[in-house]
Amino acid sequence: MIRRALQHAQRSFATVTTAWGHDLKPGDHLHGFTLQRSKVVPELQLKAYQLQHDRTGADYLHIRRDDRNNWFSIGFKTNPPDETGVPHILEHTALCGSEEYPVRDPFFLMMPRTFANFMNAMTSMDNTVYPFATTNKRDFYNLMSVYLDATLHPLLREADFRQEGWRLENNTFKGVVYNEMKGQYSDSNYLYYIRFLNHIFPDAKNSGGEPQKMTDLTYEGLKKFHDRNYHPSNAKIFTYGDLPLADHLSEVDSRLQVFDKREVDNAIMTPINLQAPLYHTVKGPVDPLVDQEMQFKTSTSWIMGDIADPLESTALGILSSYLLDGYGSPFYQGLIEAGLGPDYSMNTGFDFLGRKGIFSVGLNGVKAADVLKVRDAVKATLYDVHRKGFDKTKIKGFLHQKELGQKHKTADFGMIAMNLSLPRWFSGGDPFDMLSWDELAAELKSKLSQGTYLEDLLEKYLLNESSLTLTMEPNGNYAAELLSDEKRRLESIVAEAHGEHEHHLEDRLPGEADCLPTVSVKDIPRQNSKKPVRDSSHGNVKVQWREASTNGLTYFRAINEFILSTELRSLLPLFTESILRLGTKDKTIEQLEDLLKLRTGGLNASYYSTTSPSDTQTTAEGLLFSGYALDSNVPIMYELLQTILQETNFDGPEAESRIRLLLQSSMSSAMDNIASSGHYYARCYAEAGLTPGAFLNEQTGGLTHIQNTFSLAAQDIEDIISKLKTIQSLALSKSSNLRISLTCAPDAVSANENALQKLLLGLKPPASIPRSVDPSPPSSSKTLFALPYQVSYSAVAIPTVPYLDPASPHLQILAEILEPKIHSEVREKGGAYDGSSYVSNLGGVFGFHSYRDPEPHNTVNTVRNAGAWITDGKSSMKLDAAKIAVFKKIDAPESVNEEGMVRFISGVDEEMEQRRREQLLNTTEDDVKLAAQRFLVQGMNQARVVVLGEKQDWANGWDIRSLEM
DSSP: OHHHHHHHHHHHHHHHHTTTSSOOOTTOEETTEEEEEEEEEGGGTEEEEEEEETTTOOEEEEEEESOSSEEEEEEEEOOOSSSSOHHHHHHHHTTSOBSSSOSSOHHHHHGGGOOOSEEOOEEOSSEEEEEEEESOHHHHHHHHHHHHHHHHSBOOOHHHHHHHTOEEETTEEEOHHHHHHHHHTTOHHHHHHHHHHHHHSTTOOOTTOOHHHHTTOOHHHHHHHHHHHSSGGGEEEEEEESSOHHHHHHHHHHHHTTOOOOOOOOOOOOOOOOSSOEEEEEEEOOOTTSOTTOOEEEEEEEEEEETTOHHHHHHHHHHHHHHHSSTTSHHIIIIITTTSOSEEOTTOEEEEETTEEEEEEEEEEEOGGGHHHHHHHHHHHHHHHHHHOOOHHHHHHHHHHHHHHHHOOOTTHHHHHHHHHHHHHHTTOOTTTTTOHHHHHHHHHHHHHTSOHHHHHHHHHTSSSOOEEEEEEEOTTHHHHHHHHHHHHHHHHHHHHTTTTBOOOTTSOOOOOTTSOOOOGGGSOSSOOOOOOEEEEETTEEEEEEEOOOTTEEEEEEEEEOOOOHHHHHHHHHHHHHTTTSOBSSSOHHHHHHHHHHHOSOEEEEEEEEEETTEEEEEEEEEEEEEEEEGGGHHHHHHHHHHHHHHBOTTSTTHHHHHHHHHHHHHHHHHHHHHHSHHHHHHHHHHHTTOHHHHHHHHHHSHHHHHHHHHHHTSOHHHHHHHHHHHHHHTTBOSTTEEEEEEEOGGGHHHHHHHHHHHHHTOBOOOOOOOOOOOOOOOOSEEEEEOOOSSEEEEEEEEOOOTTSTTHHHHHHHHHHHHHHHIIIIIIITOOSEEEEEEETTTTEEEEEEEEESOHHHHHHHHTTHHHHHHTSOSOOOHHHHHHHHHHHHTSOOOGGGTTHHHHHHOOOHHHHHHHHHHHHHOOHHHHHHHIIIIIIGGGGGOEEEEEEOOOGGGTTSEEEOOOO
């Protein structure tokens, strides 16, 4: 099997090297570019080419691989000059119309005109990139045209700057980026990380922008920053996939020829020169969901390594993983297990910032009296590891994980390659360095075999006093001071401007997209792509098989369905964490983690629920298990699964303290999780009052779950453990409610059959399950969760119909038709970072949500009228565009381990998917209007509305709730 796989790889790779009839050699010229060098990476079946544009000096990296999901990115070095967020605001404003495409927001208008499975723009600490991915050749060049014109020839109109950056409207600061960053600064973890960067890179500025400084940015300042930085001489262009490089270069060269080469700012930020220990303390907000005695964050950081040395960089990454990863790691044991804090600080770990590597370790939720103890414990742990030496078995496990990652056939390999290359490239490193794992692994293993390589690195970089310790202490007035500062800035600007700073957006460009390129509905295949599966059974256990090329890996999933009591259901998330935390009577968690790394790609357990495709009131729930391993290691993977599920020792002497620590960790992160994903929590709670399936999800992953976690922390731990043991007795049991999915190569089926048979023979019958009366789902039609955020999150949810109902496809089209209107009203006019319409096809819910929204009450009032936009005929209906938007999601590339999973998890088979595909393609405007009238006009009286944020006068009469410890 291995020999055949290698032969296939070589055959595929041969077509790579001869893609243009001859292979390019260094010094060759092609369409205005000169090839500087190339590199073959056999284990990934790719060849990388680095070129430079002759006229402008633009850098170009192409990775040729037999992958139809083609990627493009253009990026620029954008060192921020100040804290106004000008790189971030420019990233947004550049996408608001260009010379060739003079329409409002071509980036968003392209969404329903492309099959792209990825479109974005991202601002990092010192660079800004604009990537996309698509499997369609015409679409690829359409998007390349839009992206190149947007970045090199943007209109940068002042009205767009005011929409995306900041403006004064009705004596209030608005702006998409302004509100985005207000939301970011509501996340104490983000705030701590930014303050860490401020101190480790004192000359660097926050490229995202500090809200208190963003109103200092002028329109002229934005234009100057673009002129200085968005030039081909400062650009790095990336392409990946199976489309010919010659075609790419021809198109790009035609866009760059109008520019001349010039000097650019390619300065690379350097960290502070640490010659002695430094200590800094900053102020941060109080987290109302965390024990008031545990509000400090503290970490210690060292500067280590240089990006120019890929071997040492790789070794330092493994060193960091050894110290930090897993419950059995030295730092988890020495810091968290020791009771100094419930979880790591956000900056913990090893990463390259600029040319230098930074290693940090710290904790959240620290008591004031323990702050100094954390640094002492960090030092003691490092010296202890150095004294004992690095465990060779553990190192083999980390190397094995890297090797499995190389074998895993992922649909987004282009993004992985881009993320491996671009950050190093922008920091003056070699973009080829991290592409070839086999070369690095061979060199690293040679170094490790020589003795004390990792110990020497630990001593060289970490056993010294040249470190930075940063502590954030709570300030009870932090939020009030931010509001006071905003009020002061507002009054100052109003006083100085004499009304001239009042900005309105009526003079923005039109929103019609006719000048933009588009794909066609005719390009959408009427037939689903076939990825056949077959069924077998072992006794009363059903098995689904997907046979495909997997690079010698087997992917395993199992679902065990059972009806749970409310008490047990609320404990399932804790159970799935506990079984990977406590160990067994015979093995510590450290030993189990070592075995998992050495023999598998990991094992996971999670709560499972699904709604019937034919009835939104019928649900199933239970536990979902997953893992993968080399074909030869599958029997060991099953043994480990059984060990973890059936032998976890809930009666061990440390079980109580470790379970309490898991609860404490969950509570510690709750506030920041809500701040970063508030729209998700609002949606969960809004939907929970509409369908049983949504209520199950709310109990196990929503605000109700967070509140339950607080309640569990106050309960008798022995009672909790007793219930966890009940779950353990039924978690993986042999019954007709158990079903299994296996994805493997055809020649691995027989071995997998034998291993599976052995697994099933070792399973026990299910235990009896105690029943209880389920609580009632949320009943209020309007709920506000009062939380101390600078911006809010909102959701409106409406009940609809099952997946198989003929109206369901029409709702899916309706959601895409409404998207541009919601975007215009909620983001452009309202100033929210995001606003969307959505449909849960299987869940039977239609809804809307907003993210980091300064005016959630206006958003709610706006979406209540959404149905009328469709039914009154005043808004144009872009039916074809909506179908394109739907199908680019349906037909997005899948990783091999995801093939067949919709059928396995939800029961939606290929026949159902094909029928729905035809219904979607056949949907008419009348179908959409009928759906809008039925569900969004007549059905709006059944809507549930939820807002997360500060209580305001408009919420009078609402159900006001809070999250409390």
